[in-house]
Amino acid sequence: MLLLVAALTGASAQHSVAVPGWLLIALGALAFVFLILLAIPITRRWVAAQVLPPVREAIPRLLDLVTNPRKLAEGLVGILLLNAANTGALWCATRAFGGTVDILAVALVYLGGSAIGSIAPTPGGLGAVELALSTGLTAAGMPTASAVSAVLLFRLGTFWLPVPAGWLAFHWLQSKDAL
Numbered sequence: 001m002l003l004l005v006a007a008l009t010g011a012s013a014q015h016s017v018a019v020p021g022w023l024l025i026a027l028g029a030l031a032f033v034f035l036i037l038l039a040i041p042i043t044r045r046w047v048a049a050q051v052l053p054p055v056r057e058a059i060p061r062l063l064d065l066v067t068n069p070r071k072l073a074e075g076l077v078g079i080l081l082l083n084a085a086n087t088g089a090l091w092c093a094t095r096a097f098g099g100t101v102d103i104l105a106v107a108l109v110y111l112g113g114s115a116i117g118s119i120a121p122t123p124g125g126l127g128a129v130e131l132a133l134s135t136g137l138t139a140a141g142m143p144t145a146s147a148v149s150a151v152l153l154f155r156l157g158t159f160w161l162p163v164p165a166g167w168l169a170f171h172w173l174q175s176k177d178a179l
Contacts (some may be wrong), residue, residue, distance in 0.1 A: 001083060002111040005104060086110055086158060093154040094137060097146040101137060109136030124159055 017137075037043045065071050091106040113132035117125020130151050137147035173179045 001080075002108070002115060005107045005111055019062075035109055036156060053163045083107075085113065086114075090133070090150070092152045093150040093157070094142060094147075096153060098152045099137065099142045099146055101142050105140040106137075109133055109140060112136055127161075130155060 036086045038047065059074040065075065087103070087107045087110045091101075091103050091111050094101050094106060110133070113129050113136060114125075116132040117129035120126075120128035122128065130148075133154070134144070137150060138144050142150070170179070
């Protein structure tokens with residue numbers, strides 16, 4: 001979805017954001033260091049011990065998903081609806097603070113921030129998502145103060161406010177022996 005939205009945004013944008021050369025050099029250096037570490041047997045064994053058990057556990061579930069078209073369709077529709085709803089929420093938050101960022105640009109920023117949040121070592125990508133979203137909105141043309149405010153409003157509504165309801169639902173389900 002990120003690549004599709006990036007292509008759509010790039011085709012409709014008046015300007016583009018240039019990728020700094022130092023970023024490409026840093027990514028290349030990280031890839032090089034990773035490959036060097038994988039060349040060391042003890043590091044390779046440690047990485048395999050960390051990566052292979054979850055992969056072995058997930059493969060039967062993925063095969064079940066692929067062989068059941070209804071489950072696959074439910075999963076795909078769910079992912080699309082969730083991302084569309086979150087994109088809409090972020091777009092509404094930008095509008096609340098006077099932003100005029102195009103919805104496709106907001107979708108690109110959200111999907112990029114979500115990808116960064118999924119690799120961040122904090123719960124829910126806390127901190128990394130806010131930084132990525134506010135930076136992305138600023139790069140898309142929104143003033144920095146408004147972008148940060150919009151992102152904090154978005155995260156309040158989609159990350160923090162659902163926690164008490166989820167906690168109550170969790171305890172209710174536990175009391176009914178549903179979990």
